[in-house]
Structures are given as structure tokens and as C-alpha cells.
Amino acid sequence: MTVLPKWADAILIPLLSILISFVISGLVILYLGLNPFEALRLMVTGALGSSYGWGYTLFYTTNFIFTGLCAAIAFHARLFNIGGEGQATLGGLGVALVCLAVPWPHWTLALPAALIGGALFGAAWAFIPAWLQARRGSHIVITTIMFNYIAAALMVYLLVEILKPEGSMDPATRRFGPGAELPLFSDIFGLVGIPFSSSAPANISFFIALLACLLFWLLVWRTRLGYEIRAYGHSETAADYAGISPARMIIIAMIVSGALAGCMAINSVMATERLVLNSVEGAGFIGLAVALMGRSHPVGVILAALLFGFLYQGGGELALWANIPRELIILIQGLVILFTGALDNMVRMPLERIFLMIRRPGKQGA
Amino acid sequence: MSAGSDKAGRPDTVDPAIELRGISKSFGHVQANKDISMRVMPGTIHGIIGENGAGKSTLMSILYGFYKADAGEILVGGERTDIPDSQAAIAAGIGMVFQHFKLVENFTVLENVILGAEDGIRLKPSLARARSLLTELAREYELNVDPDEKIEDLSVGHQQRVEILKALYRHADILILDEPTGVLTPSEADHLFRILNGLRDEGKTIILITHKLREIMDVTDTVSVMRRGEMTATVRTSGTNPQELAELMVGRKVLLRVDKKPAEPGRKVLEIEDLRVVDDDGVERLKGIDLELRQGEILGIAGVAGNGQSELLQVLGGCRSATGRIRLNGEEIDPADHALDGQVWRGRGVSHVPEDRQREGLILDFFAWENVAFGYHHAPEYQKSRWLMDNAAIRRESGKKMERFDVRPPIPELAARNFSGGNQQKIVLAREIERDPDVLLVGQPTRGVDIGAIEFIHQRIVELRDRGKAILLLSVELDEILSLADRIAVMFDGRIMGERMPDQTSEHELGLLMAGITDTASAA
Numbered sequence: 001m002t003v004l005p006k007w008a009d010a011i012l013i014p015l016l017s018i019l020i021s022f023v024i025s026g027l028v029i030l031y032l033g034l035n036p037f038e039a040l041r042l043m044v045t046g047a048l049g050s051s052y053g054w055g056y057t058l059f060y061t062t063n064f065i066f067t068g069l070c071a072a073i074a075f076h077a078r079l080f081n082i083g084g085e086g087q088a089t090l091g092g093l094g095v096a097l098v099c100l101a102v103p104w105p106h107w108t109l110a111l112p113a114a115l116i117g118g119a120l121f122g123a124a125w126a127f128i129p130a131w132l133q134a135r136r137g138s139h140i141v142i143t144t145i146m147f148n149y150i151a152a153a154l155m156v157y158l159l160v161e162i163l164k165p166e167g168s169m170d171p172a173t174r175r176f177g178p179g180a181e182l183p184l185f186s187d188i189f190g191l192v193g194i195p196f197s198s199s200a201p202a203n204i205s206f207f208i209a210l211l212a213c214l215l216f217w218l219l220v221w222r223t224r225l226g227y228e229i230r231a232y233g234h235s236e237t238a239a240d241y242a243g244i245s246p247a248r249m250i251i252i253a254m255i256v257s258g259a260l261a262g263c264m265a266i267n268s269v270m271a272t273e274r275l276v277l278n279s280v281e282g283a284g285f286i287g288l289a290v291a292l293m294g295r296s297h298p299v300g301v302i303l304a305a306l307l308f309g310f311l312y313q314g315g316g317e318l319a320l321w322a323n324i325p326r327e328l329i330i331l332i333q334g335l336v337i338l339f340t341g342a343l344d345n346m347v348r349m350p351l352e353r354i355f356l357m358i359r360r361p362g363k364q365g366a
Numbered sequence: 367m368s369a370g371s372d373k374a375g376r377p378d379t380v381d382p383a384i385e386l387r388g389i390s391k392s393f394g395h396v397q398a399n400k401d402i403s404m405r406v407m408p409g410t411i412h413g414i415i416g417e418n419g420a421g422k423s424t425l426m427s428i429l430y431g432f433y434k435a436d437a438g439e440i441l442v443g444g445e446r447t448d449i450p451d452s453q454a455a456i457a458a459g460i461g462m463v464f465q466h467f468k469l470v471e472n473f474t475v476l477e478n479v480i481l482g483a484e485d486g487i488r489l490k491p492s493l494a495r496a497r498s499l500l501t502e503l504a505r506e507y508e509l510n511v512d513p514d515e516k517i518e519d520l521s522v523g524h525q526q527r528v529e530i531l532k533a534l535y536r537h538a539d540i541l542i543l544d545e546p547t548g549v550l551t552p553s554e555a556d557h558l559f560r561i562l563n564g565l566r567d568e569g570k571t572i573i574l575i576t577h578k579l580r581e582i583m584d585v586t587d588t589v590s591v592m593r594r595g596e597m598t599a600t601v602r603t604s605g606t607n608p609q610e611l612a613e614l615m616v617g618r619k620v621l622l623r624v625d626k627k628p629a630e631p632g633r634k635v636l637e638i639e640d641l642r643v644v645d646d647d648g649v650e651r652l653k654g655i656d657l658e659l660r661q662g663e664i665l666g667i668a669g670v671a672g673n674g675q676s677e678l679l680q681v682l683g684g685c686r687s688a689t690g691r692i693r694l695n696g697e698e699i700d701p702a703d704h705a706l707d708g709q710v711w712r713g714r715g716v717s718h719v720p721e722d723r724q725r726e727g728l729i730l731d732f733f734a735w736e737n738v739a740f741g742y743h744h745a746p747e748y749q750k751s752r753w754l755m756d757n758a759a760i761r762r763e764s765g766k767k768m769e770r771f772d773v774r775p776p777i778p779e780l781a782a783r784n785f786s787g788g789n790q791q792k793i794v795l796a797r798e799i800e801r802d803p804d805v806l807l808v809g810q811p812t813r814g815v816d817i818g819a820i821e822f823i824h825q826r827i828v829e830l831r832d833r834g835k836a837i838l839l840l841s842v843e844l845d846e847i848l849s850l851a852d853r854i855a856v857m858f859d860g861r862i863m864g865e866r867m868p869d870q871t872s873e874h875e876l877g878l879l880m881a882g883i884t885d886t887a888s889a890a
Contacts, residue, residue: 218754222754222755222757223753223754223755224743224744224749224753224755225753227736227739227743227755228743230729230732231729231732231740234729234730234731234732235725235726235729235730237722237725237726238725238726238727238728238729238740240685240708240726241683241685241708241718241720241726241727241741242708242709242740242741242743243684243707243708243709243710243711243712243741244708245707
């Protein structure tokens with residue numbers, strides 16, 4: 001039986017977890033001889049204090065929404081897809097190939113095509129571990145981790161040996177061309193007369209990510225397929241009883257998961273206008289934390305992605321302006337992941353006890 | 367019985383082995399135990415009887431240190447004792463034999479017995495000590511098990527003996543057994559009761575938790591009845607009778623027999639020939655089953671759990687493939703076909719109430735309404751469009767079905783987990799019976815269901831039969847088979863040992879068949 005009311009489970013626990021991780025981070029900063037409140041101020045102004053800051057924060061948020069949804073759909077089928085990183089990497093390849101294939105006349109044509117390319121490549125990369133799990137019983141955690149390494153190695157090979165333009169020293173593709181340039185927030189908000197920094201990379205993909213959240217919700221809670229995926233995720237024996245094929249569920253959930261990770265590349269790759277090495281930058285792993293923290297629900301995923309977007313951008317600013325080593329930022333992010341993801345029960349158990357204690361005297365009085 | 371009544375006759379001179387005073391325990395909104403007081407005298411067998419959810423298991427879990435009581439105190443041998451965990455219970459001389467054994471399958475009997483009670487880092491002295499003790503106990507109480515056999519190679523009855531030995535090795539004077547006969551054949555159960563009598567005569571105290579009235583009457587000296595978290599009565603067994611106990615359990619008069627007309631079997635609906643199943647480990651679970659099922663009859667499959675009944679149900683429910691021939695309404699079905707899943711069977715009018723409602727029949731974290739569509743989520747009336755399900759329609763339907771099946775509370779928005787066992791079962795039955803199937807497969811329809819709900823469930827099954835439908839009933843409760851079935855087939859070791867008519871057979875005869883003995887003369 002659930003002891004906690006829904007709001008405490010969905011809001012109070014994540015907030016407390018974030019608070020604890022911030023307090024510990026603050027103590028570390030204090031130990032390094034710096035002022036934690038000054039650090040927090042730098043992070044907030046750096047990430048949220050200007051349209052430039054917001055532009056970066058939302059750019060990262062877009063990435064994390066896609067990878068968060070990628071992990072979330074897999075969670076619904078009780079699969080732990082650690083391969084978001086590799087699937088997003090391959091998604092980047094798909095997007096780049098589409099963008100390079102033809103000189104696109106306009107972004108309205110390039111974007112849907114790139115979206116399909118990224119989704120297909122991501123889905124294909126997820127399909128292999130899914131098939132191995134469904135047909136051969138190879139554990140998806142192991143295979144997806146290995147596929148991350150294979151993806152990274154594959155990209156090095158492709159960028160160094162095949163896709164690099166003649167004579168370039170840089171392991172990256174050539175530029176995609178003006179027809180594949182996505183409208184930035186400065187262009188979009190400019191239409192309605194709101195000024196927005198034109199040097200920030202946030203672009204129309206953010207809205208695609210929000211749309212993906214809506215579709216995700218429809219898929220999971222309104223379609224037969226979503227019903228079957230959730231049923232399988234809750235109980236394999238029951239799914240079998242109901243005539244829901246476990247193998248089919250594993251494969252479909254992973255394909256959707258990989259496709260969502262692959263879609264991230266429209267943001268990360270099209271914004272940089274060429275494919276570079278390590279274009280994903282760990283967003284695939286952050287997605288796991290985002291999905292855990294967001295309770296695998298699209299609204300939760302958006303909020304958690306926003307938090308990590310803030311940490312990414314604010315952390316970068318902090319490293320730039322304060323005398324704080326870059327590694328500390330990773331530490332802060334790590335602590336947030338640790339507390340919101342792995343140590344969920346550490347906050348939950350005492351909270352449940354408190355709730356029980358509050359409730360019991362009321363019961364006996366009634 | 368004489369020793370027990372003798373001791374119970376002079377309670378003032380002896381301290382009770384266990385005394386509970388005012389024990390209360392609640393889980394959230396549910397009060398599982400309300401102000402319970404109970405005295406168990408040493409050297410007696412004390413039964414605790416009550417419906418599922420009456421609070422028997424909670425009470426014993428408090429006694430064994432799994433839960434902490436909200437109020438009340440425990441006295442062991444007349445002294446107040448705190449039991450914060452099972453270690454403390456063992457130290458106080460309390461041993462517990464759980465319904466689901468807690469044994470390491472690939473360890474030997476000896477290794478299991480000393481597990482967690484080793485004398486030191488070296489195992490040898492402990493093993494030697496345990497071995498000599500085991501031989502001694504085997505001689506004294508018919509507790510014979512081969513100490514070097516691995517658990518996985520033992521029968522269920524023997525595994526249970528290992529659990530008892532474990533408790534005795536830990537110097538338990540008070541032995542609690544939770545529903546010990548659920549997995550045993552009648553003769554294994556008799557053997558268990560002989561062991562318990564032997565232990566009692568040696569001065570051990572035994573607490574027997576059960577919901578079977580017959581066991582209480584056969585073996586206990588005193589019996590406490592629980593209902594809805596309260597202890598309604600404690601009586602001498604010799605001074606009561608099953609009818610009275612049943613009424614104390616339920617709180618009203620109950621029909622212990624099912625009220626039904628004779629069956630009028632019609633044409634054959636389901637024919638099974640030479641059905642064979644080999645499981646993943648290569649073990650043959652069904653060794654050639656031949657059965658036929660007619661309209662308007664209930665065919666009961668009796669047998670001790672684990673003799674292939676589950677596999678039979680799984681094949682017919684589409685959860686397992688097999689070889690052999692199946693004809694449904696005259697149409698050949700190939701049981702080896704992998705495309706033959708639960709959807710296909712349902713589409714052909716075969717509904718299935720699985721044996722384990724919590725693991726198979728329901729998704730506990732789904733709402734009741736989502737569960738009412740489970741397995742039928744492809745049905746056209748539940749679709750809004752090609753892709754979207756019509757959740758509103760499913761909710762409406764569920765509300766109606768839940769009311770018709772008296773599910774309490776009839777709230778479709780509640781997660782299945784929050785219903786009691788009986789009401790969970792009613793949700794499954796409502797889903798399957800309301801589809802008006804040609805064939806209904808039912809596994810353990812009343813396992814863990816309280817007596818009031820059992821009556822209701824039995825009536826619904828009989829009603830479906832009277833509408834001319836065919837019902838295949840699987841149950842490990844012989845009483846249920848005897849009272850509900852129109853024809854009984856007994857399974858043992860993957861085979862049908864024989865068919866009997868319920869009014870022309872006896873529990874004794876069926877018990878022998880369940881143990882694999884067809885020739886009555888050789889049984890003695």
C-alpha cells in the first residue's frame with residue numbers, strides 16, 4: 001500500500017532530494033574556501049538571468065527531454081535502457097546523413113526528414129539489443145552499455161575515415177548548408193516582437209520535444225499499445241496470461257525508446273550545423289536520471305529536464321566566472337542524480353514514517 | 367487428545383506457553399488486529415481459524431517479530447517478552463513453519479538445517495551435531511528425511527519436515543505452522559498430524575493456523591476463532607462442531623454445501639487427446655492427457671498441487687505450447703502453434719480465470735477498470751478509434767460489472783492492489799464470466815477467498831453451467847471439487863488417474879488416486 005499521497009510522491013520527494021544534494025554541494029564549495037551562496041547566485045543568473053542563459057538552458061533541456069522520454073518508455077516496459085547515449089549518437093549520424101544528402105531548400109523540409117532519419121537510426125541501434133533480449137535472453141543492460149561503446153567507436157571511424165572533408169584536420173562532417181538551419185528562439189520570438197539573444201542555440205526543436213511529450217502521453221495512457229507495454233512492465237506473467245507477447249513488447253518499447261533518443265539529434269546536431277565527435281555529451285545518461293526523477297511521466301520529464309538544463313548551463317557559467325574547477329560541476333550533477341535517482345528510498349522511508357505519524361493521532365481522535 | 371485436555375484442565379497451576387494481551391495492529395486504514403488476547407497452554411495443539419484477512423497471519427507475524435504491535439504485550443512462559451525481530455523469537459523458543467518454505471533449493475537437508483545457526487566458522491562440527499540430532503528426531507517423531515538429500519529432490523511433504531527440523535534444531539518449544547496442509551496430499555497431511563501429536567506428547571506447544579475446519583476438529587485441543595481482526599471465541603475442540611466454528615468465523619449462518627441441480631450435459635465442446643507438455647528443464651509435465659468437456663457440466667480436476675494441473679490450464683489458456691490434439695466446438699486446434707496465445711483462445715470463446723490472480727489474472731498497479739479490460743483490450747467496444755482505447759467506455763462497463771459481481775467497494779478508479787483477495791477474485795470472475803464464454807477455465811476459484819465470497823463465486827459458476835456452458839474447474843481443495851463438480855478427473859504426475867462421479871466416490875478413494883494409487887487393495 002502506498003503511504004504517501006500523490007503530491008508528496010511526485011513533488012515533495014524530488015524537491016527534498018534536490019535540496020539535500022544542494023546542501024552537500026554547498027558544503028563542498030565551502031570546504032574549497034568559496035561562498036556557496038555566491039556560487040548559487042552565479043548559477044542562477046548564468047542559467048536564468050538573461051535570454052542568453054535561458055537560450056542555453058532550454059537547449060540542454062531539449063536534449064534531456066528526448067533522452068528522458070527514451071528512458072521513460074523503457075521503464076514502462078520495465079527495461080533499463082542504458083543505451084540512450086549510443087542511440088542518440090546513431091541518431092546524430094542519421095540526422096547528419098539526411099542533412100548532407102541533398103542541398104535542402106528550406107528547414108521546413110529538412111526538419112521532418114532529419115527527424116525521420118534520426119529516429120530510424122536510433123531505433124535501429126536499439127533494435128539489436130532488444131532482439132537479443134527478446135530472442136536470446138541477453139540482458140538489455142549489458143548489451144545497451146556495450147552498444148554505447150560500439151557507437152562511439154563507429155563514430156570515430158566514420159568521422160575520421162569517411163565523413164571528414166578532404167584536407168580537414170577536424171574529425172567532423174562538412175557544414176550542412178543554410179537550408180538545414182533551424183529557426184532559433186531569436187527568430188521565433190522575433191516574429192511576435194520579443195527580443196531574444198541570437199547567440200543562444202535554443203531552437204524550434206524545443207517545441208518538437210514538447211510535442212513528443214504529448215505524443216508520449218497519448219501512447220502510454222491512451223493507446224492499446226501503451227496499455228500492453230505498461231501491462232508487460234508491471235507483470236510478465238500477467239501479460240503472458242492476457243496474450244500479450246513479451247518479445248513483441250520488448251522490441252516495440254525499445255524501438256520507440258531508441259527513436260526518441262535519436263530524435264535528440266535534431267537539436268544537438270542540427271544546431272551545430274555539422275556532426276562532430278561526441279555530439280551527445282552524456283545526455284543519454286542524464287536521461288535515465290531525468291526519467292527516474294520525472295517518474296516516467298512526460299510532465300515530470302519536462303520538469304526534471306529543465307532542472308538538469310539549469311545545472312548544465314549554470315554549472316558551465318560557474319566554472320567560467322568563479323574559481324571553481326570544472327569537476328565540481330560534475331560532482332553537483334552527480335549528487336543530484338545520486339539523490340533523485342539512486343537514493344530515492346533514503347528520502348522516501350523517513351517521509352513515509354513522518355506521514356504515518358501525522359496520520360495516526362488523527363485516526364484515533366476520529 | 368487426552369494429554370492436551372488433561373493439561374488444559376488445570377490452567378491455574380501452569381503458566382501459559384504463550385499469552386497475548388491486548389494486541390492491536392493497524393496498517394494505514396486497515397485494523398488487522400483489534401485488542402487480541404489469547405492463552406496457549408504448554409503441551410497442547412492450539413488451532414487458530416479464520417477467513418483470509420481475518421488477521422491470523424498478522425498476529426503470528428507479530429509473535430514471530432516480523433511486525434511490531436501498536437499496542438499490547440506478549441508473555442512467553444509467563445514472562446513479558448519483547449520480540450522485535452525473528453532472532454528474538456527464536457531465542458524465546460518460538461519456531462515458525464511458513465506456508466511458503468524458506469529453504470535453499472540446492473543445499474542439502476543438513477546444510478539447510480544449520481543455515482544461520484552454525485556454531486562457528488567451521489561447518490563440520492555443526493553438521494555433525496545436526497546429523498546426530500536429525501537421526502534422533504527421525505526415530506522419535508517419524509520425522510525421517512535423508513540428511514544428505516538436496517531440497518530440490520525432496521517432495522513437498524519432506525520439505526515441510528525440514529522446516530520443522532530447522533525449528534527444532536534451534537530449540538523451539540513453541541512451533542507455529544501457517545496453513546501447513548495446503549500443499550500436501552491427504553496422506554501426507556495425516557503423517558504431519560502424527561508428527562505434531564508426537565511433538566505435543568513430548569511437551570512441545572503447537573499453534574496451527576488454518577482455514578480448514580476438518581483439520582481443526584481432527585488435531586487440535588483448543589481452537590481460537592478470528593473474524594475481522596478480532597478474536598471472537600476460544601473453545602475446547604471437543605466441545606464444538608464444524609457448523610458452529612463456521613458460523614463463528616463468518617458471523618452468520620453459512621451453507622457448507624453448494625446448492626445445485628443435477629447437471630444436464632449436452633454436446634461435446636472441448637476434446638483433448640494425448641496432450642503432452644515438456645517444460646524448459648526437459649521434464650515431461652503432461653504425459654498424455656485425454657479429456658472431454660460437455661456443455662452444461664462442471665468437470666473438476668482434482669490433484670495435489672504440482673501434478674500437471676497448472677500446465678493443463680496454461681495450455682488451454684494459451685500460455686504454453688504442447689503436443690497432442692485439441693478440438694474446440696468440433697474445430698481442430700494445434701496446441702504446438704506458437705501463434706496460439708491468450709488472445710486467440712479468448713476470441714474463440716474460451717475464458718480463463720487463472721490460478722494465481724495476483725501474478726497472472728490482474729495487474730495489481732492498474733486501476734480496477736483497466737483490469738476489467740485486461741485480455742479483452744482488443745474488443746471492439748473498448749476502442750475509440752483505430753489507435754485509441756475508449757477509456758470512458760471501459761470505466762462505465764467496469765462499474766456495471768463490478769456491481770453485478772458485488773465487488774466491494776465498486777469503485778473502478780481504485781487500483782486492484784487495494785481490494786481484498788476475495789474482491790480481486792470477483793473482479794477477475796466478473797471480467798471472464800460476463801463475456802459469456804462457451805468454455806470457462808477456472809483455476810483455484812476460491813483460494814484465499816473468505817467463506818462469504820466463496821458462496822457467491824460458487825453460485826456464479828453454477829449459474830454459468832445452468833446456462834449450458836462448459837466449465838473446467840481446477841482446485842487443490844478436495845471439498846470444493848466434491849461439492850461443485852459434476853464429474854471428477856484426478857491428476858497425478860502428469861496423467862489422469864481416473865474419473866469418478868462425485869456422488870459415487872469418497873474422499874478416501876480420491877485421496878488414493880491423488881497419491882497415484884489406482885489399485886485400492888495395494889494401498890494397505
